[in-house]
Amino acid sequence: xxxxxxxxxxxxxCVSCEARHRGVCGALEPExxxxxxxxxxxxxxxxxxxxxxxxxxxxxYANVLSGVVKLxxxxxxxxxxxxxxxxxxxxxxxxxKTESDLNAEAATDVSLxxxxxxxxxxxxxxxxxxERRLYRQALDELDEARDWMVTLGRKTAAEKIAxxxxxxxxxxxxxxxxxxxxxxxxxxxxRADIADFLGLTIETVSRQLTRLRADKVISIENNRHIVVxxxxxxxxxxxx
Amino acid sequence: xxxxxxxxxxxxxCVSCEARHRGVCGALEPExxxxxxxxxxxxxxxxxxxxxxxxxxxxxYANVLSGVVKLxxxxxxxxxxxxxxxxxxxxxxxxxKTESDLNAEAATDVSLxxxxxxxxxxxxxxxxxxERRLYRQALDELDEARDWMVTLGRKTAAEKIAxxxxxxxxxxxxxxxxxxxxxxxxxxxxRADIADFLGLTIETVSRQLTRLRADKVISIENNRHIVVxxxxxxxxxxxx
DNA sequence: GGGCCGCGTTGACCTCGATCAAACGGCATG
DNA sequence: CATGCCGTTTGATCGAGGTCAACGCGGCCC
Numbered sequence: 096x097x098x099x100x101x102x103x104x105x106x107x108x109c110v111s112c113e114a115r116h117r118g119v120c121g122a123l124e125p126e127x128x129x130x131x132x133x134x135x136x137x138x139x140x141x142x143x144x145x146x147x148x149x150x151x152x153x154x155x156y157a158n159v160l161s162g163v164v165k166l167x168x169x170x171x172x173x174x175x176x177x178x179x180x181x182x183x184x185x186x187x188x189x190x191x192k193t194e195s196d197l198n199a200e201a202a203t204d205v206s207l208x209x210x211x212x213x214x215x216x217x218x219x220x221x222x223x224x225x226e227r228r229l230y231r232q233a234l235d236e237l238d239e240a241r242d243w244m245v246t247l248g249r250k251t252a253a254e255k256i257a258x259x260x261x262x263x264x265x266x267x268x269x270x271x272x273x274x275x276x277x278x279x280x281x282x283x284x285x286r287a288d289i290a291d292f293l294g295l296t297i298e299t300v301s302r303q304l305t306r307l308r309a310d311k312v313i314s315i316e317n318n319r320h321i322v323v324x325x326x327x328x329x330x331x332x333x334x335x
Numbered sequence: 336x337x338x339x340x341x342x343x344x345x346x347x348x349c350v351s352c353e354a355r356h357r358g359v360c361g362a363l364e365p366e367x368x369x370x371x372x373x374x375x376x377x378x379x380x381x382x383x384x385x386x387x388x389x390x391x392x393x394x395x396y397a398n399v400l401s402g403v404v405k406l407x408x409x410x411x412x413x414x415x416x417x418x419x420x421x422x423x424x425x426x427x428x429x430x431x432k433t434e435s436d437l438n439a440e441a442a443t444d445v446s447l448x449x450x451x452x453x454x455x456x457x458x459x460x461x462x463x464x465x466e467r468r469l470y471r472q473a474l475d476e477l478d479e480a481r482d483w484m485v486t487l488g489r490k491t492a493a494e495k496i497a498x499x500x501x502x503x504x505x506x507x508x509x510x511x512x513x514x515x516x517x518x519x520x521x522x523x524x525x526r527a528d529i530a531d532f533l534g535l536t537i538e539t540v541s542r543q544l545t546r547l548r549a550d551k552v553i554s555i556e557n558n559r560h561i562v563v564x565x566x567x568x569x570x571x572x573x574x575x
Numbered sequence: 576g577g578g579c580c581g582c583g584t585t586g587a588c589c590t591c592g593a594t595c596a597a598a599c600g601g602c603a604t605g
Numbered sequence: 606c607a608t609g610c611c612g613t614t615t616g617a618t619c620g621a622g623g624t625c626a627a628c629g630c631g632g633c634c635c
Contacts, residue, residue, distance in 0.1 A: 168481065170575060174489040178481035191471055197481065223463050230470040231431055233477055240480040241408065241418035241437065247487040248534025249414040252592065286613065294488025299592055301614055318600095318613065334410060492622065526583060539622055541584055558583065558630095 134214040140201040146187075147199040156188035156215045162205030163267075163283040167198045167291065177292040179236065180283075182266045186232055190216070203283045247294050254334035255293040256303040260313065261333055264323060279322045307332070374454040380441040386427070387439040396428030396455045402445030403507075403523040407438045407531065417532040419476065420523075422506045426472055430456065443523045487534050494574035495533040496543040500553065501573055504563060519562045547572070 138157070140146060146164065147153065159181050166179035178197060181187055187199065187207070219226045246258050264278040271278070282289070286297045293300070307313045312329055314322045323329055378397070380386060386404065387393065399421050406419035418437060421427055427439065427447070459466045486498050504518040511518070522529070526537045533540070547553045552569055554562045563569050 166481075168485045170485065170489060172574070176485040176488045178484045189474065191474060196478070223466070226463070226466065226470065230466065230473065233470065233473045234429065234431060237473060237477045237480060238436070240477060240484065241406075244418045244480065244484060244487055245408045245410065245416040247484060248416045249410060296593060297613075298594085298615085302592090305614075334412075525581095536623060537583080538585085538624080542622090545584075 131210060131214060131218055135208055135210045138207040138209050140205045140207065142201055142203050142205075144201045144205075145198065146201060146205075146207075147195050147197075149195060149198050151195050152193055153189055153195050154212050155209045156186065156212055157207040157209040159183045159185045159187060160206040160208055162201065162203040164205055165200050165202040165284070165288060165292075167200065168196075169198065175291045176294065177288065179240065180266070180292070182269070186229065188212070188215070190219070190229065202288060250334050252293075252295055252299050253303050253306065253332060255295065256289075256300065256307065257312075257329055257332035258334070259289060259293055260307075260321065260323065261326065261329055263321075264326060264329075276326050277322075277324050278326055279320070282319050282321060371450060371454060371458055375448055375450045378447040378449050380445045380447065382441055382443050382445075384441045384445075385438065386441060386445075386447075387435050387437075389435060389438050391435050392433055393429055393435050394452050395449045396426065396452055397447040397449040399423045399425045399427060400446040400448055403442040404445055405440050405442040405524070405528060405532075407440065408436075409438070415531045416534065417528065419480065420506070420532070422509070426469065428452070428455070430459070430469065442528060490574050492533075492535055492539050492543050493546065493572060495535065496529075496540065496547065497552075497569055497572035498574070499529060499533055500547075500561065500563065501566065501569055503561075504566060504569075516566050517562075517564050518566055519560070522559050522561060 137160075146157075149169070161183050164181040164185075164187060165177050166181065167175055167177050169175045180202070181199075189195065219229070246255055250258065263282065264280060265273075267280045267283065284292065286300050289295075289300045290297045304313075304315065307329075308315055312323070312325075312332065314324075316322070377400075386397075389409070401423050404421040404425075404427060405417050406421065407415055407417050409415045420442070421439075429435065459469070486495055490498065503522065504520060505513075507520045507523065524532065526540050529535075530537045530540045544553075544555065547569075548555055552563070552565075552572065554564075556562070
């Protein structure tokens with residue numbers, strides 16, 4: 096499934112795009128890939144780095160190769176809301192707009208494959224297949240955003256936490272068997288980030304996590320590592 | 336601005352698409368329009384009609400010609416959340432998926448211009464310009480969804496109501512001067528719908544509306560007609 | 576007319592999650 | 606080793622918004 100295409104030793108679009116029908120590889124002919132590759136550069140950013148500021152000009156697109164990127168919006172008085180999480184191999188960018196209205200920040204250490212905006216847009220003109228791929232991702236992100244609207248608007252704190260853990264379990268390791276009933280993973284977000292994602296406070300997040308632990312639905316090691324013995328038992332608490 | 340193209344007397348894609356860079360007209364050559372027109376049919380639905388059920392097969396797309404369509408998601412215990420509102424001239428449909436995971440319902444009396452899914456998808460293959468138009472709308476809807484996530488997750492009930500009224504004022508009449516400071520309109524939603532949109536209860540919606548009225552920020556006639564003497568004063572309460 | 580229904584408002588009360596405050600553990604630094 | 610910082614947990618209290626209940630108003634049907 097993995098398509099590591101190399102040009103002059105540079106790995107290009109080098110993620111398993113097929114996993115969730117995302118990313119841009121697979122949409123291009125080899126010679127197009129090589130052409131795009133020459134304008135790309137690999138990029139590392141450690142946790143907390145701002146990748147794109149609000150009201151900043153967008154001049155690059157990027158493929159997330161590893162790690163998690165959080166998209167946030169902030170009200171004038173500082174209240175913050177995470178409006179999206181991008182996992183590998185998601186594509187980071189906003190076509191048809193030159194200015195961003197949100198912040199992109201590395202939630203964990205992140206590696207990216209960045210392209211000049213112009214190169215991607217030229218390639219999009221040339222390859223309807225690429226444009227379609229990006230269109231699909233936009234629609235998938237829209238579906239996800241709408242699912243989260245339900246969580247934000249109508250679920251209790253306990254249900255929000257359960258839903259969040261399920262979402263992470265599903266996204267953090269796209270190669271895992273989708274039919275498995277147990278999972279173990281490191282949380283890519285701090286309690287503060289989780290709170291900003293779910294529209295809660297850190298205290299409530301902490302309390303609900305300890306409650307899930309007390310009820311033996313999860314176990315927690317080192318504050319970050321989560322073990323879920325039964326995903327279905329967790330799902331029963333997500334309120335869907 | 337208005338492009339009413341008629342074929343055999345049938346008005347086709349007959350809305351002013353340019354208004355908000357939405358809809359599909361303007362993206363097609365006249366002969367393509369005519370071809371699509373032949374497969375289309377105008378459709379009226381009165382308030383409350385379900386246009387598309389959850390888990391139903393999607394076999395038509397439609398352009399909203401007038402009225403408002405609400406997109407909802409429902410949890411198993413009946414809690415409901417509105418995840419999108421479609422105004423004229425928005426396009427209603429979900430490419431690349433055969434099954435819906437949400438409900439579409441006429442919030443007001445609605446008129447639609449419906450197309451068979453297959454016809455639109457054939458046209459999309461033929462016209463990259465049309466696909467791009469739809470891609471743009473998907474990105475716009477994604478931006479809107481993310482804005483609402485902030486509202487749902489981080490704003491108070493009072494701020495939610497103010498934000499909602501502003502959104503309606505901006506969308507209900509796309510021809511209005513964007514720089515005006517006053518507005519008057521009929522609410523396209525019942526109190527229950529507004530509650531489902533904002534993640535509140537009808538009682539809270541009612542209380543916050545009467546509070547805005549008491550503070551002379553709005554006036555209300557017949558429960559539905561809203562007059563906003565100063566949009567900027569309303570905006571000051573939206574908490575952005 | 577009277578009764579009913581759908582929609583909206585208002586009041587009294589309660590609960591969930593926010594707020595305020597304190598303390599803990601890990602880790603880096605002097 | 607003490608010190609401080611950061612992320613997290615836990616406890617005590619408060620309040621915004623939910624819940625429950627009553628009532629008002631207009632339209633519709635008998």
